[in-house]
Amino acid sequence: MGYACPVCDDPQADDVHLANHLAFTAMTGGDDHEAWLDERVPDWGQLGETELSTEVVEYAEETEFPQVFEDTVDRSDDGHSHDHGHGHSDLPQGADRHRGSNALSDHDSEVLAEARDLTREMLRESDDESDGDATDSDTSVDSDDTDTNEDETE
Secondary structure (H helix, E strand, O other): OEEEOOOOOOEEOOHHHHHHHHHHHHHOOOHHHHHHHHHHOOOHHHOOHHHHHHHHHHHOEEEOOOOOOHHHOOOOOOOOOOOOOOOOOOOOOOOOOOOHHHOOOHHHHHHHHHHHHHHHHHHHHHHHHHHHHHHHHHHHHHHHHHHHHHHHHO
16 A cells, blocks of 8 residues: 555655655656645645655545565566667656656756766766775885985985
8 A cells, every 4th residue: 555646646655755755856846746735735845754744645545556676576688678769867767757847948958968977977087086096005105215215325
């Protein structure tokens, strides 16, 4: 058992997941979700997930839906091609579903794609620098040897 989102009918595992879904969707451009929360829970932005869940659960329909866990899903290929004409991104499922007034313009989509690429590059460079720090500590030992040699010549 779980709850259907009162705005978009997406199934949620429990009241806390429902509260998080509503708030996160409202904050990331889900105008319908934001309007729904503003109307029913005016101070929703100030509440934690537990407090918000007690407020929103009374408006949600309790429903039964199949629950699937990652460790119970057969991930074998079974000859099924996953090339459906779209790429799999690093965004959570449904995060790229902006339709109607929430739809991203082509320019906005390009900006977000570039930001993701730059973030990946920055993280890679950060990892490379961390690896480089380990080799820098090896060279600092060599510089100490140089100081010792200068003392011997004096």
